[in-house]
Amino acid sequence: MTSSYLRLTGITKRYRDRVAVEDVSVDIAGGEGIVVLGPSGCGKTTLLRLIAGLARPDSGEIWLAGQLASGAATFVPPYERQLGFVFQDLALWPHLSVGKNLDFVMKAAKAPKAERRARAEKILSLVQIEQLSNRYPHELSGGEQQRVALARALVGEPRLLLLDEPLSSLDADLRAMLRLELRQLQRALRLTTIYVTHDREDAAVLADRVVEMRRGRIIAVDQAKPQEPS
Amino acid sequence: MWGLRSTRTLVIAAATVVFVVCCVLPLASMLAGTFSGRTSVGSTYAALLLDPRQRRLLFNTALLGIMTATFATVIGAPLGVALARLELRGKAILRVLLAAPMLLPPVVVGLAWISLGGDTGLLTQLAGRDLLSTWTHTMSGAVLVLTLVLYPVSMLATEVAVRRIEPRLEEAALIVARPGRVVWHITLGLAAPSITAAALVIFVLAASDFGVPGLLRVRVYTTEVFTAFAALYDFGRGAVLTLPLLVISTLVAAAAVALAGERLITTRRAMSGRHPPLFDPWKPAAVAAASAMVLLALVLPLAALVREVQGVRSWAEVVAGSGIAIRNSLVLAAVGATLTVAVGLGLGYARARARGTVGIIADLACVVLFAVPSTVVGVGLIGLWNRPGVLGTVYGTDAMLVLVCLARFLPLAVLGLAAAVRHVPYSHEEAAAAAGAGWARTISTIVVPQMSASLVAVWVVVFVLAFGELGASILVAPPGEATLPIRIYTMIANAPPANVAALALLQSVVILSPLTLLAWGLTLREAR
Numbered sequence: 130m131t132s133s134y135l136r137l138t139g140i141t142k143r144y145r146d147r148v149a150v151e152d153v154s155v156d157i158a159g160g161e162g163i164v165v166l167g168p169s170g171c172g173k174t175t176l177l178r179l180i181a182g183l184a185r186p187d188s189g190e191i192w193l194a195g196q197l198a199s200g201a202a203t204f205v206p207p208y209e210r211q212l213g214f215v216f217q218d219l220a221l222w223p224h225l226s227v228g229k230n231l232d233f234v235m236k237a238a239k240a241p242k243a244e245r246r247a248r249a250e251k252i253l254s255l256v257q258i259e260q261l262s263n264r265y266p267h268e269l270s271g272g273e274q275q276r277v278a279l280a281r282a283l284v285g286e287p288r289l290l291l292l293d294e295p296l297s298s299l300d301a302d303l304r305a306m307l308r309l310e311l312r313q314l315q316r317a318l319r320l321t322t323i324y325v326t327h328d329r330e331d332a333a334v335l336a337d338r339v340v341e342m343r344r345g346r347i348i349a350v351d352q353a354k355p356q357e358p359s
Numbered sequence: 360m361w362g363l364r365s366t367r368t369l370v371i372a373a374a375t376v377v378f379v380v381c382c383v384l385p386l387a388s389m390l391a392g393t394f395s396g397r398t399s400v401g402s403t404y405a406a407l408l409l410d411p412r413q414r415r416l417l418f419n420t421a422l423l424g425i426m427t428a429t430f431a432t433v434i435g436a437p438l439g440v441a442l443a444r445l446e447l448r449g450k451a452i453l454r455v456l457l458a459a460p461m462l463l464p465p466v467v468v469g470l471a472w473i474s475l476g477g478d479t480g481l482l483t484q485l486a487g488r489d490l491l492s493t494w495t496h497t498m499s500g501a502v503l504v505l506t507l508v509l510y511p512v513s514m515l516a517t518e519v520a521v522r523r524i525e526p527r528l529e530e531a532a533l534i535v536a537r538p539g540r541v542v543w544h545i546t547l548g549l550a551a552p553s554i555t556a557a558a559l560v561i562f563v564l565a566a567s568d569f570g571v572p573g574l575l576r577v578r579v580y581t582t583e584v585f586t587a588f589a590a591l592y593d594f595g596r597g598a599v600l601t602l603p604l605l606v607i608s609t610l611v612a613a614a615a616v617a618l619a620g621e622r623l624i625t626t627r628r629a630m631s632g633r634h635p636p637l638f639d640p641w642k643p644a645a646v647a648a649a650s651a652m653v654l655l656a657l658v659l660p661l662a663a664l665v666r667e668v669q670g671v672r673s674w675a676e677v678v679a680g681s682g683i684a685i686r687n688s689l690v691l692a693a694v695g696a697t698l699t700v701a702v703g704l705g706l707g708y709a710r711a712r713a714r715g716t717v718g719i720i721a722d723l724a725c726v727v728l729f730a731v732p733s734t735v736v737g738v739g740l741i742g743l744w745n746r747p748g749v750l751g752t753v754y755g756t757d758a759m760l761v762l763v764c765l766a767r768f769l770p771l772a773v774l775g776l777a778a779a780v781r782h783v784p785y786s787h788e789e790a791a792a793a794a795g796a797g798w799a800r801t802i803s804t805i806v807v808p809q810m811s812a813s814l815v816a817v818w819v820v821v822f823v824l825a826f827g828e829l830g831a832s833i834l835v836a837p838p839g840e841a842t843l844p845i846r847i848y849t850m851i852a853n854a855p856p857a858n859v860a861a862l863a864l865l866q867s868v869v870i871l872s873p874l875t876l877l878a879w880g881l882t883l884r885e886a887r
Contacts, residue, residue: 183530183635207534214534220527224548233544237536285535 133192134159134321135180135289140189142175149175151345153189160319162312164336166326172345173325174217177291180323181214182207194288208237213282215295219274221266227253227277228262234285252284255314272303279311283318290315292324296331308334367798374705378773381765382728385739386605392742393598417603420579422498424566424607427505431565432558435510438652439517440546441645444638453649454518455878460656461511462820462870464827464844466570467863469504470851471660473574474667474860476500481663501577505565507656512564513557520553521546526634538637546637552618559615560730563608567732569830570844574851580604581830584734588741588834598742601735612730616723664864670857677861684846685865688826691757691842695764696822699772700814702765707776708802712785725770733830736766740835759835760842764825771824772817779813780806819873826870 135157142150150172157163165173178184180191182198182205191199198205222230228249235245253259256276266274275295282290292311296304312335315322324335332339341349441447442454460468475481476491483489494500524546532541547554569581580600587597638645671677678685710721740762744754753759783806791801807814829844836845847862 181534183533206537207530208536210534212534214531216527216531218525218527220525220531222528222532222545222548224551233532234535237532237540281531 133157134161134194135323136190136192137180138190138192140176140179140186140191142172142179142184142186148345150179150186153342153345153347155340155347155350157321157323159321162315162322162324162335162337163340164324164326164332164338165340165342166329166332167342168327171342173342174293175345176342177214177293177323177325180289181212181291182210211285211288213285213287213290215278215282215290215292217294217297219266219278219295221274221277221281223266226263226265227258227269227280230266230277230281231284234281238285248284248286252280255283256280256310271299272307275299275307279314283314283320288321290320290322292322294326297326297328305330311335365798370705370799371709374702374709377702377765378706378769381762382769383724385736385743385766386728386731389598389601389735389739389742390605393595393602416578416580416583419498419577420566420581420604420607423501423505423568423572423577423579424562426498426502427509427565428558428562430502430506431510431561432513432554434506434652435513435515435557436517436554437645438510438649439514439519440521440550440638441641441649442514443518443521444634445642445645447642447646447649449882452878452882453653455874456653456657457514457649458511459871459874460508460660462823462827462874463508463660463867464570464829464870465505465508465568466574466829466844466848467664467827467867468508468656468660469501469571469574470847470860470863471663472500472504474856475659475663481659481666496575496577498577501571501575502565504571504575505568507660508571509561509564510652510656512561513554516553516557516560517550520550524549524634529635529637533635533637538640542637556615556618559611559618560726563611563615563730567604567608567730567735567830569732569734569833570848573848581732581734584732584738585830585834588738594738594741597738601732601738604732605735608730608732608735609727612727613723616719616726619722661864661867664860664867667857667860668864670855671861672857674861677858678865681843681846681862684841684843687757687760687841688843688866689869691760692764692822692825695761695768695825696818698761699765699769699821699825700776700818703769703772703776703817704807704814706769706773707778708780708806710773710777711780722774725774729767729770729774731767733767733828734834736763737831737834740766740831744835754835755837757837759837760832763828763831763835764821767828767831768821768824772821775817775820776810776813779810779817782813783809819877823870823873827866 133156136155138154140150140153141148153172153176155163165176167173175184179186179199185204186199188201189199190197190201193205193210196205197203198210222233225233231249231252232245235248240248249262250259253262256279258273258276258280261269261273261277266277269277278295282292296307299307308331311324314320315335322335324331326332326335337352339349339351340347341351438457442450442457447453473480473495476495477483478489478492480492482491528549529541529545532545536544566579567581569585571577572579573582573585580603584597584600584604587593587600710718710725713721740759741754744750744759744762746754753762787805787809788801791805792798796804827844828842829848832842833845833848836842841849843862843866847859847866850859850862
């Protein structure tokens, strides 16, 4: 791990008169797996959106790889932050096949055609769905969709992977299996990861550190007990 | 509630019978008539359809449809995106102003176009020289007029489609791609089926229009059918000529249904969060384009009519001479709209609660029947009702004009009301049933109150469309009992242009009055 890959200092975000995130500061090291844990409405999704650049903080600064991404006079748009984002509802583009979902990401990054094909094959194989490239999202099971969303987030070779409760809609067995695979992937790729959840089991498996939030504030930052995938 | 003798079954069965009699039987009997009772049906078709003049008609009809659909989509789709996604002051009233040309009878806009672009027209006066008069009575002129009338179809369909896009889908793209790429590949990619379906509907409406090509002397199938009846009194020839139109309309409308799918009657769904501000940089351009379209499609045509009307010697004379036609139009459109909404409510309810194949077939039937050209509907109604016996007693009365309203606009009302019923959760009906209420009571006290605004909106739309109906009415209207559009159309050839413009303006005022009230109401609501 390298020191302070992502730094948040005094981040606050209000929606009208409601405070969603208040004075949040945290340092995350390169390759670290952070789980943001808290009940619904505590501001954890908003925090993820602020890091991604999908929302602008009212005050505070976000530093990414030593560069200011959000500040009083600075705002780097999301597509220039080199992120991967897995949404809670996955947000797979329904009019594009699995292959085209991935291709959109790589074309946006101006990757050459031959490289795009090779990279797509590699990522689909990594998440074990190489046979689904020509299928459309509505033709996939919940678990397969989950893997496609993860593949899409990874295929752009992001510096930081953000996951917003991506396993919340799955049944318990599938959820347990996928979170183990996710942990193995995160370690294999040495990817800095922020995973938002309200589930303590997710936190126990996926976290190097757990950040607990209540009412928009960080109330605790704990070293998670190491739990090796079984 | 679904028993054979239940109120629900009886109401839906009765509404279905009305639908079949008014919308399906006229076409079925016309088609049956062209295929039977003739010794040489095949040769009649061959003679009519393989004749080079007929091929020219087919080419003109297709050209009118394709060009209008293309231009209307190019104008309407970006405006729809702007209405869906830009924060604009007075957006509700802007939407009404932009949509208003769709409700003006095309022939009125055609008259305005003649008075705008003619050699003594407003544009000639403003420019100081003749700019457009050689272009007025041409295919290009017809395309322009129909584009101005029909672009709102694309605009409204696109707005609905773009509004329904889940914000997360665009955000997921914004994580990796610039806004322009997100708009092109994700936003427009997702809205494309609706935009294409709207273009197909515009194609059908343009190819089916009778008033504009008739007025601008562009020969297409609809004008040829009218000539076969009005000039040659040849029902058989007219009926045969309807066939290519009917086939084209049916195929294109079916393609539109296939593209639109369930979107046809789905009005809204819950969205998670707000859409990202992808379109904000284009706000000034969108405001300029919207203002230009209001000017071009609404203000300028009405201004041209107002200018033409200044030559009227006596308003009292114009109104008195057309008093019966005005009264007929108002009364018959009101009666027609009321009956259409009443029947449409029963069928709309049935469609909204239907699932799977039944629902798709119902949508297909409604869109195809709405797409049937007005002159074809007129021919079908004559074929069904102009015969000895009970049916013949109806023919020759004003009831035929009410039947025109039902035949042409009931399918549209069914789709509109189905969307409104779909918005009322079925669980509300189940709760009422669990509390002991019968179906009629549930509908009148639970469902209808929740869709009252839609009922009024559908009634107003049907009233406005019926008030401006020309293509079918001109064929079935009893002698001496003209409606206002028929009176205007027949006066064009033999009355001073100022008097014709006065009546066209009067027709526009009647049509735009409820829209003005609607815009006023929306503005008040927006202010709150």
